[in-house]
Amino acid sequence: MLLRIPDVLTPEQVARCRQLLDAAEWVDGNVTSGHQSARAKSNEQIPEEHPAAREMGAMILQALSRDPRFIAGALPQHVFPPLFNRYGVGQTFGLHVDNAVRQHRNSGLRVRTDLSATLFLAAPDEYDGGELIVEDTYGAHSVKLPAGHLVLYPSSSLHRVTPVTRGARLASFFWIQSMVRDDGERTLLFELDQAIQRLAGEAPDHPSVLQLTGVYHNLLRRWAEV
Ligand code: NI
Numbered sequence: 001m002l003l004r005i006p007d008v009l010t011p012e013q014v015a016r017c018r019q020l021l022d023a024a025e026w027v028d029g030n031v032t033s034g035h036q037s038a039r040a041k042s043n044e045q046i047p048e049e050h051p052a053a054r055e056m057g058a059m060i061l062q063a064l065s066r067d068p069r070f071i072a073g074a075l076p077q078h079v080f081p082p083l084f085n086r087y088g089v090g091q092t093f094g095l096h097v098d099n100a101v102r103q104h105r106n107s108g109l110r111v112r113t114d115l116s117a118t119l120f121l122a123a124p125d126e127y128d129g130g131e132l133i134v135e136d137t138y139g140a141h142s143v144k145l146p147a148g149h150l151v152l153y154p155s156s157s158l159h160r161v162t163p164v165t166r167g168a169r170l171a172s173f174f175w176i177q178s179m180v181r182d183d184g185e186r187t188l189l190f191e192l193d194q195a196i197q198r199l200a201g202e203a204p205d206h207p208s209v210l211q212l213t214g215v216y217h218n219l220l221r222r223w224a225e226v
Contacts, residue, residue, distance in 0.1 A: 002151065003073045008149065009148040014147045020055060021056075029041055031045060031047070042093070043092075044087075046084040053083070056082065056172065074176045075178045076179070081174065082119070083172065084172050085173060086168055088164060089166065092129075096158070098155045100112065100155075113175040118151050120147055120148070124145070127164055127169050130161060133160050185223045189216065189223070192212065193216060
């Protein structure tokens with residue numbers, strides 16, 4: 001499942017990120033690459049322990065921890081501390097698959113990458129190119145969202161970022177280990193959750209709300225690893 005979540009950050013939070021991104025030091029993006037993806041990748045990143053990365057990372061994690069759309073869609077167990085990248089003119093990230101396990105250098109936290117997230121930090125009209133292309137069994141999906149919006153997609157998918165031809169693409173990227181490892185099971189739970197929310201909104205006293213909520217939790221109990 002590819003899930004777009006609008007307005008994860010407020011315009012004020014995006015503006016604060018842009019201040020920090022403008023002032024930060026940038027290094028070659030291959031510091032976080034595996035062997036295979038390093039050959040495909042051309043961009044810049046902020047070092048993991050840079051104070052700007054820590055401040056923005058904490059802001060993003062706090063926003064996500066209170067976001068019911070993220071919680072329902074990702075069923076997060078662990079979230080890797082957010083990283084930040086920039087693609088200038090001519091920079092790109094060719095087709096690749098993300099490493100299955102990431103270890104955070106300082107904390108030692110190990111995350112199985114079930115879901116990949118991109119949080120856009122530049123407005124679409126600030127740059128040309130820089131689309132995130134995610135391939136799944138239904139074909140290739142192109143994603144370019146307003147600043148402050150997030151996309152979640154299965155880390156198992158092949159994906160790439162098309163070359164930037166004008167301006168600069170700024171984003172945060174990170175991975176999520178889900179309580180429910182399997183994308184198909186997680187997608188079913190999300191669709192059931194959305195249907196229950198809708199039914200509860202339109203017919204709160206309907207006995208099916210309770211019954212379906214029971215089904216949801218019993219499926220989660222069956223599939224969750226915590
Ligand atoms: Ni990737």
